[in-house]
Amino acid sequence: MNSSLFQIVSNDAIAKNTYRLEILGDAKALKGPGQFINIRIDGMFLRRPISVCTSDRKERITVIYKTVGKGTEALSRMKPGDKLDVLTGLGNSYDLSSSGDKPLLIGGGAGVPPLFWLAEELVKDGKTVRAVLGFNTKEEVFLADDFERLGCEVTVVTVDGSLGRKGFVTDYILRPYTYFYCCGPEPMLKAVYRTVSGSGEFSFEERMGCGFGACMGCSCRTVTGYKRICREGPVLKKEEILWKE
Template identity: 60%
Template sequence: MKQLKFKILSNVQIADKVYKMTLSGDTTDIKCGQFVNIQIDGAYLRRPISVCDLEQGVLTIIYKAVGKGTEIMANLDKGTVLDVLTGLGNGYDIAQSGDKPLLIGGGVGVPPMYLLAKELVNEGKKVTVILGFNTKTDAFYMEEFENLGAKVFVSTVDGTLGVKGFVTDALKEIADYTYFYTCGPEPMLKAVYNATATSGQFSFEERMGCGFGACMGCSCKTKYGNKRICKDGPVLVKEEIIW
């Protein structure tokens, strides 16, 4: 973990209540599947946000303005300097992917799939992605995943884009994958757990106090013992999860 200053390069809306922020700063400590914890003027606790993309010195995050803190974030101007804790959480283990990994993201669980897809494509893997949203106006990043060279399936609950239904409905069309990675709301994760044939990794969300393992605010029970989502997670493997 590092405590660093990041400067906002851009902060734009890309879907209904969904914003993309790019920040410049020291990204050397950040890994795929980790999150950053951002101090916001006007909120007491930091806001944990998953890492969407990394270029040298540029961090991209995508967040949904759903509460006080993220609404303040949505109004931050270019040039604003933020206090950010980086290098938080365990991240994905990409070595487990096999040749044909499947990535399943739902809503604000989509962003962490992007850097993962990019890294897997760079490793020469044949990547398939399922992106799930409630409706067309919520959807984002389909083109970005396609531009990486991933095969992209989309599902929306109301059928306004792609397959009508949940990510698990799109999953029915995909038989050939070696491993999977997923991030999204807990009901989706549970449905993916039950619908998948292989092992895989799940990224969980929980209300956090500190985000770096000190407060025990986000503990969960696993088959491998008690874990802190912020420090021992957010990524858990399929075999250890207790629903």
């Protein structure tokens, strides 16, 4: 973990209620895809945890966030040059060593961004990456072209069929893969959990107090004991997940 000031390079709308924020500062505490940062926003008491979309792990961090409340709305109004107080290097990361040759990435909405950094790393390692990216509707689709430019085979799925395939990500994950990585809203994670075969991992969200393991606000039960989503998570292996009833 590191705590430092970052400068905003850009903060632009890229889809409906969706912004890409690029910041410059000390990014050396970041270890790998799956990790998140925790941003202090003027007027808000708690920081806002947001997963990292990509980083050079030196000075540059990109996140993509949705405006879901006052905090993220305030963040969306910030301008290039503005300063942000950010905790970096939080949480664990995806296990790249388990991916096999043909990993499958399954993302939904605000859960898509961390899979992009993962895709970059997997492609760099010479893997054949397939990404199934789900959104509600055409206006909310983002990053699909970026995955394609990386060389991934991309299937875009929208609930209303306004772009790509119609339906849910679970309708398009049946082809063989060596391992899967999944990030998205909890109902999607559960549906994927019931559909997938083989091994893989899921990235979780929870309301957090501190984001670095001190407050025990985001704990969950797992097969291997209690875990903090912010510290031993947000990435959990499929085999260790115990769903909340």
